[in-house]
Amino acid sequence: MAINSTIHKVSLDIADMDRHYYHQHELTLAQHPSENDYRFMIRLVAFILNAHERLSFTKGLSTDTEPELWQKTLTDEIDLWIELGQVDEKRVGRACGRSKNVIIYTYHDGKASVWWSQQGKKLARFKNLKVVHLKANNLEELVGRTMNLQCSIQDGEVYLSDGDLTCTIYQQPH
Secondary structure, eight states: OOOOOEEEEEEEEEEETTTTEEEEEEEEEEEOTTOOHHHHHHHHHHHHHTOOTTEEEOOGGGOSSSOSEEEEOTTSOEEEEEEESSOOHHHHHHHHHHEEEEEEEEOOHHHHHHHHHHHHHHHTTOTTEEEEEEEESSGGGGOOSEEEEEEEEETTEEEEEOSSOEEEEEEEEO
16 A cells, blocks of 8 residues: 655745735645655745746656756746756756756755765756755754745845744855
8 A cells, every 4th residue: 555645734924125026825745755854845845946936846756757846937947956866967957958047956965065065067067056054053943734934035044934933044155
């Protein structure tokens, strides 16, 4: 018997002073059975950092042909392709060929640094690619079936809070 995804309802208030983006989002997110709480929250942080009315979550872990998130134009062209973790060079190449912009968010310190040392020079040829390492402590403690989160972004630092706990997420470009 297959294990089902966990469904999360997220009410998210974003105040992004860096991009002058202020909006409330009501999201319903599925957490894949193989996805731990930290990775689930990193996926939500990737949404927060690029929040836009046309940014959407995809099937992600369930498919090889879609990213974790993407933003499409009104004519269904891919404006932004977002991946998480240590992405295969061929997948990055396909993404860069299909999308105007591609962002990879790494999040596991040890694995990310090894991956970057092996792939960094190869990936430098993709001019529409940006790779950013996210670092956060206790982020998974914000996970719940229903979440009411407030987020503020200023000078590249992300503060995410549920009212009781506040996490700071740091962005480090590779």
